[in-house]
Amino acid sequence: MTVTHPAGFRAAGVAAGLKSSGDPDVALVVNDGPHDAAAAVFTTNRFPAAPVLWSRQVLAEGRARAVVLNSGGANACTGPDGFADTHATAEHVAEQLGIGAIDVAVASTGLIGIRLPMDRLTAGVTAAAATLSTEGGADAARAIMTTDSVPKTTVQARDGWSIGGMAKGAGMLAPSLATMLVVLTTDAVVPAELLGPALRTATALSVERVDSDGCLSTNDTVVVLSSGASGVTPTPEEFAEALQAASLDLAMQLLADAEGSTKDIAITVRNAATVADALTAGRACARNNLLKTALFGNDPNWGRVLAAIGTTDAAFEADRVDVTINGVTVCRGGAIGDDRDGVDLTGRAVTIDVDLAAGSEQATIWTNDLSIAYVHENSAYST
Amino acid sequence: MTVTHPAGFRAAGVAAGLKSSGDPDVALVVNDGPHDAAAAVFTTNRFPAAPVLWSRQVLAEGRARAVVLNSGGANACTGPDGFADTHATAEHVAEQLGIGAIDVAVASTGLIGIRLPMDRLTAGVTAAAATLSTEGGADAARAIMTTDSVPKTTVQARDGWSIGGMAKGAGMLAPSLATMLVVLTTDAVVPAELLGPALRTATALSVERVDSDGCLSTNDTVVVLSSGASGVTPTPEEFAEALQAASLDLAMQLLADAEGSTKDIAITVRNAATVADALTAGRACARNNLLKTALFGNDPNWGRVLAAIGTTDAAFEADRVDVTINGVTVCRGGAIGDDRDGVDLTGRAVTIDVDLAAGSEQATIWTNDLSIAYVHENSAYST
Numbered sequence: 001m002t003v004t005h006p007a008g009f010r011a012a013g014v015a016a017g018l019k020s021s022g023d024p025d026v027a028l029v030v031n032d033g034p035h036d037a038a039a040a041v042f043t044t045n046r047f048p049a050a051p052v053l054w055s056r057q058v059l060a061e062g063r064a065r066a067v068v069l070n071s072g073g074a075n076a077c078t079g080p081d082g083f084a085d086t087h088a089t090a091e092h093v094a095e096q097l098g099i100g101a102i103d104v105a106v107a108s109t110g111l112i113g114i115r116l117p118m119d120r121l122t123a124g125v126t127a128a129a130a131t132l133s134t135e136g137g138a139d140a141a142r143a144i145m146t147t148d149s150v151p152k153t154t155v156q157a158r159d160g161w162s163i164g165g166m167a168k169g170a171g172m173l174a175p176s177l178a179t180m181l182v183v184l185t186t187d188a189v190v191p192a193e194l195l196g197p198a199l200r201t202a203t204a205l206s207v208e209r210v211d212s213d214g215c216l217s218t219n220d221t222v223v224v225l226s227s228g229a230s231g232v233t234p235t236p237e238e239f240a241e242a243l244q245a246a247s248l249d250l251a252m253q254l255l256a257d258a259e260g261s262t263k264d265i266a267i268t269v270r271n272a273a274t275v276a277d278a279l280t281a282g283r284a285c286a287r288n289n290l291l292k293t294a295l296f297g298n299d300p301n302w303g304r305v306l307a308a309i310g311t312t313d314a315a316f317e318a319d320r321v322d323v324t325i326n327g328v329t330v331c332r333g334g335a336i337g338d339d340r341d342g343v344d345l346t347g348r349a350v351t352i353d354v355d356l357a358a359g360s361e362q363a364t365i366w367t368n369d370l371s372i373a374y375v376h377e378n379s380a381y382s383t
Numbered sequence: 384m385t386v387t388h389p390a391g392f393r394a395a396g397v398a399a400g401l402k403s404s405g406d407p408d409v410a411l412v413v414n415d416g417p418h419d420a421a422a423a424v425f426t427t428n429r430f431p432a433a434p435v436l437w438s439r440q441v442l443a444e445g446r447a448r449a450v451v452l453n454s455g456g457a458n459a460c461t462g463p464d465g466f467a468d469t470h471a472t473a474e475h476v477a478e479q480l481g482i483g484a485i486d487v488a489v490a491s492t493g494l495i496g497i498r499l500p501m502d503r504l505t506a507g508v509t510a511a512a513a514t515l516s517t518e519g520g521a522d523a524a525r526a527i528m529t530t531d532s533v534p535k536t537t538v539q540a541r542d543g544w545s546i547g548g549m550a551k552g553a554g555m556l557a558p559s560l561a562t563m564l565v566v567l568t569t570d571a572v573v574p575a576e577l578l579g580p581a582l583r584t585a586t587a588l589s590v591e592r593v594d595s596d597g598c599l600s601t602n603d604t605v606v607v608l609s610s611g612a613s614g615v616t617p618t619p620e621e622f623a624e625a626l627q628a629a630s631l632d633l634a635m636q637l638l639a640d641a642e643g644s645t646k647d648i649a650i651t652v653r654n655a656a657t658v659a660d661a662l663t664a665g666r667a668c669a670r671n672n673l674l675k676t677a678l679f680g681n682d683p684n685w686g687r688v689l690a691a692i693g694t695t696d697a698a699f700e701a702d703r704v705d706v707t708i709n710g711v712t713v714c715r716g717g718a719i720g721d722d723r724d725g726v727d728l729t730g731r732a733v734t735i736d737v738d739l740a741a742g743s744e745q746a747t748i749w750t751n752d753l754s755i756a757y758v759h760e761n762s763a764y765s766t
Binding site for chain 2: 044045047048074076077079082111112113114215217218287288289290293296297303304306307308309310311312318319330331333334335336371372374375376378
């Protein structure tokens with residue numbers, strides 16, 4: 001039941017005709033309270049889409065009563081007119097629900113640089129509001145899909161309270177195309193001043209470590225809503241643990257459904273001087289097209305791992321770096337290690353361990369390979 | 384005649400069996416003087432290959448008498464043994480030519496992380512030295528090819544002196560695979576203290592602005608040798624102009640032969656606050672897989688240009704940025720501009736003009752599209 005698993009939430013998903021396929025494309029999630037604490041994390045792209053600009057204002061006070069989401073158009077780079085469209089959407093949701101527009105967060109995904117067909121979107125919101133249900137989570141999760149092949153949902157049930165969630169995004173392999181939208185709900189009693197920090201920590205350790213090519217979306221949005229309907233107040237640690245588990249579950253589903261991918265690649269950088277160094281080195285690998293094409297070709301090309309790390313400013317000595325691919329230490333001390341022919345890359349899961357021998361910190365970045373299907377899908381998207 | 388066009392140079396190219404194809408794979412370029420001024424620019428990758436480590440020492444004094452180059456193996460990430468191989472290669476060249484090993488620069492290209500077959504390489508050097516000729520430039524240019532489909536050469540003839548050059552690298556689209564090696568020769572009289580700065584300026588404005596995915600090679604090397612055999616001393620400005628023309632000519636040939644590419648893309652960022660900002664914004668576009676796949680699909684997806692620039696710290700206001708693709712200003716003020724259907728992307732040449740409206744500086748970055756053939760070629764390279 002995803003976002004409607006926790007008590008106090010209703011949701012809906014309808015087809016409004018924004019997608020030419022006729023598939024569902026408008027989702028609505030409503031928090032019926034009694035609480036309305038909320039928090040969000042948004043893209044850091046300097047061309048934030050109109051719904052991001054709007055929702056930042058909504059969430060500024062740590063409150064929200066509803067989230068309306070649409071696929072079929074990102075409403076990004078659409079100027080003041082696009083912002084007016086987002087505002088009008090929130091106003092229409094508010095009218096339907098008898099709340100204020102400033103209580104309504106908006107999220108959009110689809111092609112950048114085109115206006116939304118507002119007549120269709122408005123009619124879709126009306127229809128969604130009319131079908132809101134405590135069983136509507138699955139419909140909502142389906143309505144936010146773009147190139148996703150399956151809906152992504154999660155439920156983390158704890159002692160008398162739970163967290164539900166849904167996500168869209170066919171892998172961070174293409175976040176600028178397949179924007180990541182995540183809605184998390186909880187019936188735990190969580191004050192807004194705890195919700196924000198918990199969300200930022202949870203995303204920093206999950207979705208923000210799924211990385212591929214640095215193509216940062218204009219629309220990425222992660223929202224968490226708390227109804228408090230369970231009446232249970234977990235400890236901050238308990239809540240943080242569950243929120244991170246929900247975020248990580250969704251992140252791994254995004255990874256598994258990445259556009260055209262044939263590999264799920266976990267790059268762990270160990271013995272770094274700092275976590276930042278480990279992340280920098282891991283991201284350099286995750287964004288290296290040569291490494292990603294090699295892995296698509298089942299080639300344990302560890303030289304491309306070193307070449308990628310060699311472009312960073314992470315602390316390391318070149319002759320002390322080890323690289324292990326799927327358990328075989330193919331590079332020792334920056335030079336030739338065990339026989340690369342011993343590396344089995346036929347499965348979907350690939351682990352790359354890089355030992356920088358420069359400290360005691362570590363971090364893992366998840367990515368996918370760069371496949372022919374990825375190029376095909378992304379070259380044919382808008383045409 | 385490429386590197387042997389200027390007086391005072393001999394060259395050769397032979398097949399030593401380093402490549403399984405049997406194609407030529409060892410090249411030798413010798414400066415017979417009377418001068419031996421030389422300068423070089425090397426990769427900034429922190430895992431420099433053995434020949435880069437060696438050649439930095441050779442060039443440290445601003446002198447060199449010969450350059451030996453091999454394809455069929457990069458001799459990168461090969462540790463002390465690999466360095467010994469490079470040293471032995473230089474020693475063998477020196478013996479053949481009756482000069483010192485410290486006069487011999489070495490450059491290698493091919494797969495990272497494998498040792499060179501030294502018996503074959505040594506025999507190849509012997510054969511190359513035996514066939515050195517003032518007509519040997521074309522053979523040398525052919526022997527340094529890897530995935531290049533054609534040899535790249537240039538001649539810049541001036542009043543009584545000239546510059547010759549050869550390059551390999553199937554586009555900077557894949558410099559870590561198809562390392563860029565460039566040898567430039569001149570019979571002008573140019574003191575070493577002028578040669579270095581002129582080379583750094585020439586490369587900064589040419590090969591270093593051909594960029595694609597940030598995959599920096601472990602082996603990139605650009606060397607210039609001056610024989611002084613013409614007896615003519617051009618002004619520093621005259622020499623700098625010719626050297627830059629030679630570098631740019633080779634850079635455009637690299638771009639045109641990029642692995643699997645179907646587009647040559649020139650990204651010009653105008654009205655930037657600084658040249659650095661223009662380069663940063665241009666490189667962000669050149670490294671954005673979503674934009675590059677869109678262009679492969681003949682899709683003028685300007686939203687991906689903004690999304691790429693939006694990840695940088697270049698100075699601009701989001702609502703003042705214009706984007707023009709092949710003459711059509713598809714984005715005005717960060718929002719929808721002229722009809723994207725008016726953009727003709729059927730040809731190989733693509734120009735993307737970004738106006739940041741933040742100053743008066745500009746720079747152009749050249750790149751290629753990301754094609755299915757690129758993925759295919761790079762996934763199948765070493766297997």
